[in-house]
Amino acid sequence: MGLLDGRRALVFGVANDHSIAWGIAQALHEAGATVGFSSVESLLDRRVRPLAESIGSTFIEPCDVQSDDQIRAVFAKWRTAHGPDGQVDILVHALAFARREDLEGSFVDTSREGFALALDVSAYSLVAVVREARRAGLLHPGSSVLTLTYYGAEKVVSNYNVMGVAKAALEASVRYLAADLGPEGVRVNAISAGPVRTLAAAGIAGFKKMYGAFADLAPLRQNISIEDVGRTALYLASDLSSAVTGATIYVDGGFNIMGVPSADA
Ligand code: NAP
Numbered sequence: 568m569g570l571l572d573g574r575r576a577l578v579f580g581v582a583n584d585h586s587i588a589w590g591i592a593q594a595l596h597e598a599g600a601t602v603g604f605s606s607v608e609s610l611l612d613r614r615v616r617p618l619a620e621s622i623g624s625t626f627i628e629p630c631d632v633q634s635d636d637q638i639r640a641v642f643a644k645w646r647t648a649h650g651p652d653g654q655v656d657i658l659v660h661a662l663a664f665a666r667r668e669d670l671e672g673s674f675v676d677t678s679r680e681g682f683a684l685a686l687d688v689s690a691y692s693l694v695a696v697v698r699e700a701r702r703a704g705l706l707h708p709g710s711s712v713l714t715l716t717y718y719g720a721e722k723v724v725s726n727y728n729v730m731g732v733a734k735a736a737l738e739a740s741v742r743y744l745a746a747d748l749g750p751e752g753v754r755v756n757a758i759s760a761g762p763v764r765t766l767a768a769a770g771i772a773g774f775k776k777m778y779g780a781f782a783d784l785a786p787l788r789q790n791i792s793i794e795d796v797g798r799t800a801l802y803l804a805s806d807l808s809s810a811v812t813g814a815t816i817y818v819d820g821g822f823n824i825m826g827v828p829s830a831d832a
Pocket of ligand 1: 715
């Protein structure tokens with residue numbers, strides 16, 4: 568029997584088979600959950616549908632999370648597809664965006680528009696998605712919400728710039744949402760993942776070098792995989808984490824505990 572037998576998950580943010588969201592979707596599916604997908608329209612038919620269908624998914628809907636109307640439409644379609652009892656047991660938010668020019672050079676040069684865009688897509692969208700799922704009556708006692716963050720929220724990471732500020736807002740949003748929804752039995756948590764080679768990461772200047780250095784510095788001396796993230800997502804999605812909410816859990820081989828790197832690293 569799987570840990571998530573009979574549970575339904577909705578995953579926002581698969582771009583391709585390298586996406587962290589895909590690692591999470593696979594882990595949830597392997598544990599017995601039925602997984603639905605929502606991604607930007609341009610990715611749906613070519614990229615997302617084949618992956619979704621490979622794990623038996625039938626719910627595959629477009630959504631640009633900058634639009635409240637599109638978010639509402641996804642939940643309305645979920646309701647139609649799953650009926651009055653078809654709530655969302657696991658809601659995964661694994662998406663972010665910033666302009667390429669804001670992911671290089673100096674943070675001080677970030678434009679007002681670039682800042683607003685990064686914060687809207689990468690942080691506010693979690694609030695919007697959770698709010699609309701709740702308004703649609705799709706969250707219930709036992710539902711678990713997950714999002715993805717990165718160490719650049721806490722410490723300065725070269726070139727991460729405005730995305731670090733967005734992730735700080737996202738992590739704070741997780742705590743406020745957890746406090747709001749806790750009395751309703753809904754848990755909200757974040758996974759702070761180490762660097763993973765994905766499309767989004769490719770937009771960050773110097774990512775390749777940082778990715779290469781990571782395994783030398785992290786206590787576990789290796790890069791992390793989307794399967795590693797999937798296993799922690801499984802813990803957060805399931806009753807194994809029944810009393811955990813508002814937390815940011817690191818899946819980073821211990822990188823975050825290190826201060827000054829050792830001389831031989
Ligand atoms: P990814 O595969 O490129 O996924 C990012 C997804 O966000 C893409 O599907 C992207 O679509 C989507 N997205 C961007 N703007 C959107 C919008 N307005 N509406 C809906 N979807 C939108 O990259 P990933 O690395 O797996 O990213 C997933 C999450 O993990 C992000 O929150 C990221 O910050 C976080 N994270 C990543 C790393 C890493 O090293 N990769 C580490 C820690 C945390 P488009 O392709 O169309 O933009």
